[in-house]
Amino acid sequence: MEHTDFVEVDGARMRVSIEGAGRGRPLLLLNGIGAGLELFAPFRARLGEIETIAVDIPGTGGSPATALPKRLCGIARLLVSLLDVLGYAKVDVLGISWGGTLAQELAYRFPERVGRLVLVATSPGLFSLPGRLRALMVLATPRRYFSPTYFEKVAPILYGGAVRDRPELLQDQGHLRFIRPPSVRGYLWQLAAVAGWTSLPWLHRLRMPVLVMAGDDDPIIPVANARLIAWRLPNATLEIVPGGGHIFLLTHAETVAPRIAAFLAEDGSGIGPTASRAGRRPGSDYA
Numbered sequence: 001m002e003h004t005d006f007v008e009v010d011g012a013r014m015r016v017s018i019e020g021a022g023r024g025r026p027l028l029l030l031n032g033i034g035a036g037l038e039l040f041a042p043f044r045a046r047l048g049e050i051e052t053i054a055v056d057i058p059g060t061g062g063s064p065a066t067a068l069p070k071r072l073c074g075i076a077r078l079l080v081s082l083l084d085v086l087g088y089a090k091v092d093v094l095g096i097s098w099g100g101t102l103a104q105e106l107a108y109r110f111p112e113r114v115g116r117l118v119l120v121a122t123s124p125g126l127f128s129l130p131g132r133l134r135a136l137m138v139l140a141t142p143r144r145y146f147s148p149t150y151f152e153k154v155a156p157i158l159y160g161g162a163v164r165d166r167p168e169l170l171q172d173q174g175h176l177r178f179i180r181p182p183s184v185r186g187y188l189w190q191l192a193a194v195a196g197w198t199s200l201p202w203l204h205r206l207r208m209p210v211l212v213m214a215g216d217d218d219p220i221i222p223v224a225n226a227r228l229i230a231w232r233l234p235n236a237t238l239e240i241v242p243g244g245g246h247i248f249l250l251t252h253a254e255t256v257a258p259r260i261a262a263f264l265a266e267d268g269s270g271i272g273p274t275a276s277r278a279g280r281r282p283g284s285d286y287a
Contacts, residue, residue, distance in 0.1 A: 002017065002018070002019045003017070003018045003019075004016065004017040004018075006062070007082060007085055007086070009078060009081040009082045009085055010077075010078055010081050011066075012058050012063070012064075012066055012078060013063060013064055014055060014056060014057075014058065014063045014078075014082060015037065015055070015056040015061055015062035015063045016037075016053065016054070016055055016056075016082070016086070017037050017052075017053070017054045017055075018051065018052070018053050018054075018086075019044055019051070019052050019054070020044075020047070020049060020050055020051040020052055021049070021051060024050065024051075024264070024265070025090060025091060025092050025115050025116075025264075026050075026051040026052065026053055026088060026091050026092070027047075027050050027051065027052045027053070027091065027092045027093070027094055027264065028052075028053045028055070028079070028083075028091045028092070028093045028094070029043075029044075029052055029053065029054040029055070029094050029095075029099075030055065030057075030093065030094065030095040030096070030099030030100070030102050030103050030106075031054075031057070031060070031096060031097075031098075031099045032096050032097035032098045032099055032247075033097065033098035033139070033187065033190045033191070034060055034142045034145055034181070034182040034186075034187050034190065035060060035061075035099075035177075035182075036056055036060050036061030036062070036176075036177075036179065036180040036181075036182070037054035037055060037056050037061055038061070038176040038177075038179050038180065039176050039177060039250070040052070040054050041176060042250045042253045043249050043250060043253045043256075043257055045253075046253050046254055046257035046258070047257045047260070047261055048257075048258070048261050050261060050264060053086070053088070053091065055079070055082065056180075057075065057099075057102075057186075057190065058070075058075075058078075058186060058189070059182055059183050059185060059186015059187065059189050059190065060180075060182040060183075060186055060187075060190070061180040061182070062180055063186075064183075064186075065183050065185045065186035065189055066189065069188075069189040069192040069193065070189070070193060071193055071197075072101060072102055072105040072193050072194060072197055073105060073109060074193075075102060075105075075193060076102065076105045076106040076109045076110065077109070079102075079106055080106075080110050080113060083113065089113070090112070090113055090114070090115055091113065091114065091115065092114070092115045092116040092117070092118070092264050093106060093107065093114050093116075093117050093118070094117075094118040094120065094260065095118070095119060095120065095122060096120040096121055096122065096247075096249055097120070097121050097122055097220070097221065097246065098122075098190060098194065099122070100119045100120060100121065100122020100123070101122060101123070101125055101194055101197065101199070102193075103117060103118075103119060103122075104117075104119065104122075104124070104199045104203070104206075105197075105199070107206050107208065108199065108202055108205065108206060111206070111207070111208065114208055115208065115267075116208060116209050116210070116211070116263065116264055116267070117206070117208055117209070117210040117211070118210070118211045118213070118260055118263065118264075119210060119211070119212045119213070119226075119229060120213045120214075120248075120249050121213070121214055121215060121218055121220070121221055121226075121246050121247070121248065121249070122221060122225070122226075122229070123221045123225040123229070124198055124199045124200045124203065124225065124228060124229055124232070125194060125197040125198040125199055125200075126196055126197060126198035126200075127198055127200055128198075128221075128225045128228065129222045129224045129225055129228075130222075131218070131219050131220040131221055131222060132157075132219045132220075134157050134219075135157055135158050135160075135219035135220050136220070138154045138157060138158045139158065139220060140191075141187075142181065142182050142184060142187040144158070144177075145177060145178065145181035145182055146178075146181050148178060151177065152167070155167065157219065158219060158220065158246065159219070159220075159245045159246045159247050160215070160217045160218055160219040160220075160245035160246060161215050161217045161218070161243055161244050161245020161246070161247075161248060161251065162243055162244070162245060162248075162251045162252070163245050163247070163251060164217075164245070169251045199229075200228075200232065203229065203232035203233055204232055204233070204234060206233055206234070206235075207234060207235060208235065209235050209236075209237075209263075209266070209267070210230075210233050210235060210236040210237070211236075211237050211239065211260065211263045212226050212229050212230040212233070212236050212237065212238045212239070213226070213238075213239050213240075213241060213248075213249075213256070213260075214226030214227075214238075214239075214240055214241070214244070215240070215241045215243070215244025215245050215246065215248040216240050216241065216242055216243070216244060217243060217244060217245050218244070218245055218246045219245070219246065220246045221246065223240060226238060226240070237263070239259070241256065
């Protein structure tokens with residue numbers, strides 16, 4: 001079952017896609033900077049029967065940018081209002097890259113609304129280890145969402161991992177990327193939202209189970225940041241994806257999605273593989 005619609009919340013018009021009909025807790029999906037909800041398609045297709053809620057943050061996909069920028073705390077409040085309108089009291093949350101910073105903020109500000117947390121290829125913000133300069137320069141503008149030629153040129157620099165050696169992995173993802181590019185204002189608003197932000201002073205207060213995943217070849221967010229996040233969290237499992245770049249959630253969806261489904265199903269909140277995690281330890285590689 002799939003349903004996409006626009007929802008009015010607190011003066012913002014947000015595009016939302018609900019997919020699946022699992023019996024457990026739904027999974028809220030928060031994407032990277034400038035990315036529309038369509039880019040979650042390869043991951044959602046392999047997630048099993050878990051119900052997912054994908055959202056276009058204002059200024060991305062089909063959601064118009066707000067007149068003025070919002071800090072992450074303001075966007076987190078907007079998401080809670082959206083969940084209220086949709087009728088969800090509690091959800092699991094997955095955030096990738098920029099969406100991972102928003103997921104941290106949401107879990108901190110509204111812990112009663114978050115069951116389990118999955119942080120993918122993300123950082124704790126200020127004071128984190130920066131990525132490679134060339135990748136960060138590409139990330140500073142939304143040009144890759146408007147020019148297929150430019151996207152093909154910079155994708156290996158920006159995303160690393162399997163994309164560098166097998167560019168064909170991005171053919172489908174590239175098509176999804178150009179369906180609904182972000183507005184320039186929306187992209188700038190997202191950059192402004194995380195300026196000066198950090199989760200390091202309060203990560204230790206997050207008590208929910210957290211799965212922290214990172215690729216070992218991520219040019220944007222080095223794997224050391226995932227280790228730092230997991231070290232600060234009291235109930236975290238860290239898993240490293242060998243050969244994974246910044247978007248391993250898409251390029252490695254066939255293996256990563258079942259692992260995430262298993263994590264969500266551990267307390268009965270989701271429906272998915274129930275493989276044992278015996279022997280899994282923080283910092284272990286994911287194969």
